Amino acid sequence: xxxxxxxxxxxxxxxxxxxxxxxxxxxxxxxxxxxxxxxxxxxxxxxxxxxxxxxxxxxxxxxxxxxxxxxxxxxxxxxxxxxxxxxxxxxxxxxxxxxxxxxxxxxxxxxxxxxxxxxxxxxxxxxxxxxxxxxxxxxxxxxxxxxxxxxxxxxxxxxxxxxxxxxxxx
Numbered sequence: 001x002x003x004x005x006x007x008x009x010x011x012x013x014x015x016x017x018x019x020x021x022x023x024x025x026x027x028x029x030x031x032x033x034x035x036x037x038x039x040x041x042x043x044x045x046x047x048x049x050x051x052x053x054x055x056x057x058x059x060x061x062x063x064x065x066x067x068x069x070x071x072x073x074x075x076x077x078x079x080x081x082x083x084x085x086x087x088x089x090x091x092x093x094x095x096x097x098x099x100x101x102x103x104x105x106x107x108x109x110x111x112x113x114x115x116x117x118x119x120x121x122x123x124x125x126x127x128x129x130x131x132x133x134x135x136x137x138x139x140x141x142x143x144x145x146x147x148x149x150x151x152x153x154x155x156x157x158x159x160x161x162x163x164x165x166x167x168x169x170x
Contacts, residue, residue, distance in 0.1 A: 030058040030155045031147040033067070035162040045131040047086070048165050052143070054111055055120040060151040062115035067145040069125075072161070075141070080134025081167060087126035099123060114150070127165070135169035 031054060038049040052069075056062045075081065088099030090112055099110040111121040127139070144158030 029157070030149065030153070031056055031062060031157065033143060033145050033157060033160045035160065037163045037165055039165065040163070041166045041168050042129050043168055044129050044133040044135065046129055048127045049124050050127055050141070050162060051122055051124045053120050053122045054115065054145070054147070056115040056117055058149055059117050060149040061117065062147050063150050064148040065111050065145060067143055069141050069143045072140040072142055075139050078134060078137040081137045081139060082130035082133040083139055084128055085125050086128040089124050091122040091124070129167055133167060135167050137167050138164040139167060140164035
């Protein structure tokens with residue numbers, strides 16, 4: 001009983017003097033990469049648009065972005081799935097503009113100049129499935145990214161996974 005009383009007195013003292021742990025909201029990630037597709041399925045010879053949105057949650061500009069995109073392990077295990085990236089565009093206030101490059105290399109330059117605090121940039125890759133591609137397989141990708149901010153801090157993120165697209169045959 002003595003131990004219980006001593007523990008209660010100690011807990012009360014900590015609570016009175018504000019030394020108890022408090023719940024705090026977690027800070028959002030400084031930058032966040034999300035993916036979306038315009039279709040969950042595609043047939044051989046068809047295309048799917050894969051949109052990547054980078055959002056700046058920090059109070060400083062994003063100055064630099066480096067991003068890669070690679071097929072998932074399960075996608076690489078299906079040699080009958082044939083696909084390629086055939087287009088890339090950056091959504092701007094004045095409409096879409098072509099990207100500087102596409103594919104699994106550096107996608108970061110495609111997000112345009114700086115990304116101001118609280119804003120996002122969306123890059124859309126066009127994924128074309130070959131007419132002679134195999135069927136009943138999923139095509140999916142993962143991505144790593146690195147972003148530098150104008151306050152000289154940086155963030156690395158990933159892997160971030162895309163929604164999978166199912167290749168169906170008619």
